[in-house]
Amino acid sequence: xxxxxDALTSVRGGRTLFMGLxxxxxxxxxxxxxxxxxxGKTTLIRTIAGLFAPAAGRVRLDGGDPERxxxxxxxxxxxxxAIKGNLSVExxxxxxxxxxGGHADRVAAALAAFGLDALxxxxxxxxxxxxxxxxxxxxxxxxxxxxxxxxEPTVSLDATAQDMLGRAxxxxxxxxxxxxxxxxxxxxxxSARELRLGQATEVA
Amino acid sequence: xxxxxxAFRQLIRRDLLVAWADGGTLGVALGFYVVVVTLLPLGIGxxxxxxxxxxxxxxxxxxxxxxxxxxxxxxxxxxxxxxxxVLATGPLPLEAVAAAxxxxxxxxxxxxxxxxxxxxxxLLNLPPEAYAMLVASMLxxxxxxxxxxxxxxxxxxxxxxxGLLIALLMLPLFVPTLIFGIEAVRGATLDSxxxxxxxxxxxxxxxxxxxxxxxxxxAALRFQLQ
Numbered sequence: 001x002x003x004x005x006d007a008l009t010s011v012r013g014g015r016t017l018f019m020g021l022x023x024x025x026x027x028x029x030x031x032x033x034x035x036x037x038x039x040g041k042t043t044l045i046r047t048i049a050g051l052f053a054p055a056a057g058r059v060r061l062d063g064g065d066p067e068r069x070x071x072x073x074x075x076x077x078x079x080x081x082a083i084k085g086n087l088s089v090e091x092x093x094x095x096x097x098x099x100x101g102g103h104a105d106r107v108a109a110a111l112a113a114f115g116l117d118a119l120x121x122x123x124x125x126x127x128x129x130x131x132x133x134x135x136x137x138x139x140x141x142x143x144x145x146x147x148x149x150x151x152e153p154t155v156s157l158d159a160t161a162q163d164m165l166g167r168a169x170x171x172x173x174x175x176x177x178x179x180x181x182x183x184x185x186x187x188x189x190x191s192a193r194e195l196r197l198g199q200a201t202e203v204a
Numbered sequence: 205x206x207x208x209x210x211a212f213r214q215l216i217r218r219d220l221l222v223a224w225a226d227g228g229t230l231g232v233a234l235g236f237y238v239v240v241v242t243l244l245p246l247g248i249g250x251x252x253x254x255x256x257x258x259x260x261x262x263x264x265x266x267x268x269x270x271x272x273x274x275x276x277x278x279x280x281x282x283x284x285x286x287x288x289x290v291l292a293t294g295p296l297p298l299e300a301v302a303a304a305x306x307x308x309x310x311x312x313x314x315x316x317x318x319x320x321x322x323x324x325x326x327l328l329n330l331p332p333e334a335y336a337m338l339v340a341s342m343l344x345x346x347x348x349x350x351x352x353x354x355x356x357x358x359x360x361x362x363x364x365x366x367g368l369l370i371a372l373l374m375l376p377l378f379v380p381t382l383i384f385g386i387e388a389v390r391g392a393t394l395d396s397x398x399x400x401x402x403x404x405x406x407x408x409x410x411x412x413x414x415x416x417x418x419x420x421x422x423a424a425l426r427f428q429l430q
Contacts (some may be wrong), residue, residue, distance in 0.1 A: 049293050051429050071293045080286025084218070086225040091218075098214035101207040101295055123225075139290070 001027030001063040001146055003048070003070075003178045008057035010043050017043050020057070023195060027063070027146070030169065030179040030189060035197035041182035042079070044197065045149045048180065049076040064146060074147040079155070081136030085125030089116055089135055092124050093142060102143030110141035114164050129156040137165060140172075148172060150181040163188055211296045212304050219308030222281075229274045233313050234320055237270040241324040252329045259328035260389035263338065266324075267317050268378050271349050274313050275374065276367040278305055278357035279425065292429055302421035303414075306354040307347075314346030337392035337399065341406060345385045348410035351417040352377050358424035381409055 008021040017040030025031045033041040046052045048059050050071030061070045083092045093107045093116075111117045114134040119127065124135060133156050140148050148169070154162050166188035169179055173190070181187060223230060244262055245255055282288040282305075291301050321342055322335050330338065356374040363369055384402040391399030 046289075049289075051289060051292060053430065068295075072295055074293060076290060076293045078286055078289055080284075080289070082286040082290045084222050084281075084285065084287070087218070087221060091221060095214055095218040095221075096290070099211045099218075099291075099294055099296075101210060136286075 001061070001176055001178060003147055003180070004060050004062060005048070006058050006060065008044070008047065008059065009055045010040060010047055010052065011055045012040075012043055012052075016055075018197060022057075025178050025180060025193075027176040027178055028173050030173055030181065030187075030192040032187065032192045032194045033180065033182040033197060034184070034194055039197035041197055042151055045076070045151050045180060045182055046078070048147075049074050049149050051076075061147065070147070073145055074149050075140045075143075075145040076149045076151075077137060077140060077153060078151045081132050082139070083124045083132060083135050086123055088121050088123055089127070090120040092135060093138055096139045097142040100139070100143035100145075106142050110138045113141055113168055114138045115161065130158055130161060133157055134161055134164070137168075141168060146176075147178045147180070150179065150183075152182055152184070154183060154185055154187065207295050208300070211294060212300055215291070215296070215301065215304040216308045216311070219305060220311060223308070223312040229277065230312055230316060233270045233274050234316060236273055237266055237317055237320055238324065240266040240269065242327060245328065256329040256331055259325060259330040260334065260338065260386045262328060263321050263324060263330070264342075264382055264385045264389075267321060267342065267346070268349065268375070268382060270317055271313050271346070271353065272371055272374065273367075274309070275350075275353040275357050276360065276370045278309050278354055279361050280357075283361055283428070288425070289429065292425070298422035298425055299418045302354050302358065302425065303351075303418040306351045306418065306421070309353070310347050310350035314342075314350050318342040318346055331393045334389050334392045338389050341385045341388040341403065344403060344410060345381045345406045346410075348381050348406075348413045349378060351410070351413040352381075354421040355417050355424060358421040358428065361425070361428045381406065384409070 003025045005021055005023050009019045010017045033044060035041055043052060047054050050069060059070050061073055064073050093111055097104065097107050111120060114137060116134055116138060124132065127135065137153060153165055157165065169189045173179060241262060279288060282291065292298055318339060321338055325335060325338055353374055356370040359373065360369045384406045387398045388402035388406060391402055
């Protein structure tokens with residue numbers, strides 16, 4: 001299993017964010033994207049997730065399922081949590097579990113892993129910002145995906161929840177999964193490589 | 205294949221749950237339908253023959269306007285809370301996501317409005333023999349409204365006040381549905397021979413939009429997500 005970025009170039013709103021970016025992340029490895037605001041961390045993650053079309057280059061997953069796109073083999077956790085306020089915590093989790101094709105018995109385990117097991121019946125709208133983030137992150141445990149793309153996963157998480165996330169990521173890497181995370185703070189995980197994205201080039 | 209069907213079913217189920225828990229959207233659509241149809245006789249007076257003559261048209265036009273109210277929100281809520289991005293990276297192609305959401309919209313809007321139409325028909329002195337055809341024509345025609353509407357909803361996703369724009373965009377596209385829907389109901393009372401052809405064309409419009417509209421809506425969604 002190897003996530004490969006092959007000479008990826010991204011242009012957003014007339015600005016070249018990165019050009020000819022090549023890297024590879026092996027199974028069991030985590031790649032942390034760092035860099036100043038506007039360096040293209042989110043753009044890179046969204047490009048891998050297939051949400052942005054790259055101006056040039058491509059992303060591929062060696063050793064993945066050849067019948068599915070890279071995007072389909074990724075968990076994408078963006079800045080927004082993708083939860084419905086008027087559904088309960090458990091209903092939200094059960095939906096993503098069913099939609100993403102996970103085993104139904106994963107719902108309880110995923111909620112427990114992020115400390116939400118006592119809040120199953122609570123409408124998601126009543127959760128605090130940190131709890132909403134945990135519910136958004138619980139999605140990565142609801143279905144099996146070899147690649148995790150996490151965009152600023154620690155936003156509004158307290159120390160306990162950051163450790164929960166760290167444990168989930170460590171387990172995923174131990175199982176041979178790939179993790180790409182954009183972050184400003186160090187994640188509490190075993191080991192990780194860092195890819196520092198530079199300052200964006202000047203507006204043409 | 206089963207993963208595909210499961211995801212499709214789950215998405216419809218969630219949209220129904222959200223609509224049920226929310227309540228407001230359906231309430232507004234039904235309320236709007238009732239208010240428009242009851243206001244009209246107040247405006248044109250209690251001439252029962254006149255009301256009976258214009259009833260099919262009024263019921264269909266008001267239904268389209270009521271359905272339009274909630275069309276603009278079809279993808280907007282999912283865009284705002286980030287669900288749309290995850291849906292786009294999931295196991296369902298975006299075309300199927302658009303189809304599932306259109307179907308859910310029909311189940312939560314088109315179907316309840318259709319169920320309400322005969323009750324409102326009473327207020328307009330709709331002839332007794334027209335009720336069955338009123339419901340039939342709406343059952344056949346409203347899926348086309350939801351599926352075609354998905355295109356407008358996707359196109360206006362990021363525009364402010366998209367609700368007004370979607371009306372301008374979509375109402376012209378609803379004209380054929382409107383014409384043949386009204387013709388079918390009239391055909392039931394006037395015996396003009398237009399009944400069966402109208403229903404067939406109405407069905408054709410719905411079937412064509414069932415197949416083609418999700419493709420267009422998905423293309424618009426891809427563009428909006430960029």
